[in-house]
Amino acid sequence: MIGTGLFAVVSLCALAAPTLAKGKDAGVDMVATSWYAGYHATDVPLSSISWDKYTHMAFFVATTTDDSAQLSTDMSNGTLLPEFVSLAHKHDVKAGISIGGWTGSIWFSSFTDSAANRTRFVNSVTDFVQKYKLDYVDFDWEYPNRQGVGCNTINANDTANFLAFLQELRQTKVGKKLIISAATSLFPWNDATGAPMTDAKPFADVFDFIEIMNYDVWGPWSASVGPNAPINDSCAAPANQQGSAVAAVKAWTAAGMPTSKIVLGVPAYGHSFYVAPSNAFVANSTTTLAAYPPFNNSLAPHGDAWSGDDLLPTTDVCGNAVGIGGTFAFRGMVEGGFLTAAGDPASGILSRFDDCSQTPYVYNASDGTMISYDNAQSFRAKGNFIKQNKLRGFSMFETGGDFNNVLLDSILEATGMK
Ligand SMILES: *[C@@H]1O[C@H](CO)[C@@H](O)[C@H](O)[C@H]1NC(C)=O
Ligand SMILES: *[C@@H]1O[C@H](CO)[C@@H](O)[C@H](O)[C@H]1NC(C)=O
Ligand SMILES: *[C@@H]1O[C@H](CO)[C@@H](O)[C@H](O)[C@H]1NC(C)=O
Ligand SMILES: *[C@@H]1O[C@H](CO)[C@@H](O)[C@H](O)[C@H]1NC(C)=O
Ligand SMILES: *[C@@H]1O[C@H](CO)[C@@H](O)[C@H](O)[C@H]1NC(C)=O
Ligand SMILES: *[C@@H]1O[C@H](CO)[C@@H](O)[C@H](O)[C@H]1NC(C)=O
């Protein structure tokens, strides 16, 4: 899931953006992209983006609305779109719009559930593309024929209807030249039987690439503290095999999506948990952190300002009560004192690097806060994975979550794009 955060306001300094060689200099048409959350523009001004480190960037987000096929940027400060596109183009970066997201997918199903509605939605998308001079559209439907936020319209034929819509979009004058991508679940979308589709080849024909959202694999909804964004899980105990980049790439390629069209979604954030000191360590240790410890949700720590936890109680787009999310952007972990400015555990903060998932954990034994997150080492491992498996590149959620490009530089270097 992406874009779960509320739009809390914090004051963080704008970071300098050193310029480095871009991916295309490596001689391959790889993708280095991220989602720019318009609702964090006050903390992450467009001028602070390290444009030269990217090949593409998607403005997040335009949501589906109940008004027949219309898109809205009300929640994401859409007035910034013209400047976003113009800055991207100035730096030779493809500018895209991400449509949907965790809270913005409510009407995808009804937008696509009849031929007339599909045509209306196609026109709405092509109008939007022309209005803002966009190079690409990134569909972030969470999820076809699988409930997401809780009140999405849903239909057994969602995946087939989505394909019909995309094929129609491709046929248009605008659509022929458009870069079309999609943020996807770990496993191929559900077909009409409710099981992951076994043939994704028709989607491979319409998409330039997909971004597999390999994050939120473990979180506050899980039974214990596990990796937010595991590379691997086949090396974990059976109960801890909840999905990973390895499993996702295997599932999508088995369904016919070529690796050259797979971009790995990578998170610039982590999830926090309250873990009692009695559960946090391996036997007879007060320093070596245990794997998969149990946590207590009723003592859940608040995340950083972007998590919105300090604004509770509130309700989500469905009108349901929102609980403590506990997310920390990487930069929020630095600002909050868990990590140094270089991205290393701060003094007094314990840490562990899990060899199977290839992701780090930190722990504050004084207040029981454990965070499962990503750092330079895990981003390097993800970059190596992308290179070894000949994937197309990476997409980071979200642009402003990094601190001083610690994560971005690491994955660019490992993929060979820097
Ligand atoms: C939109 O972004 C601009 C520039 O950062 C900011 O001045 C303005 O307050 C933002 N508006 C909203 C509604 O967030
Ligand atoms: C088509 O769109 C309209 C307007 O958004 C919606 O009321 C309707 O349920 C959709 N589906 C069909 C099959 O008409
Ligand atoms: C799904 O599509 C089939 C074939 O077009 C149709 O018969 C069926 O009514 C559709 N199901 C739903 C839930 O719309
Ligand atoms: C994943 O784990 C399996 C089982 O231990 C191992 O064979 C494989 O090499 C691992 N793959 C990666 C990318 O770590
Ligand atoms: C932990 O310490 C106790 C008491 O010294 C000892 O009986 C036990 O075997 C130790 N456990 C491990 C796993 O080392
Ligand atoms: C979780 O914390 C609450 C509040 O302190 C406590 O009442 C409860 O017993 C704890 N649950 C577990 C399983 O430790």
Ligand SMILES: *[C@@H]1O[C@H](CO)[C@@H](O)[C@H](O)[C@H]1NC(C)=O
């Ligand atoms: C760790 O916990 C102590 C005790 O509550 C607190 O003073 C300190 O600020 C915490 N450190 C971080 C990085 O949150």
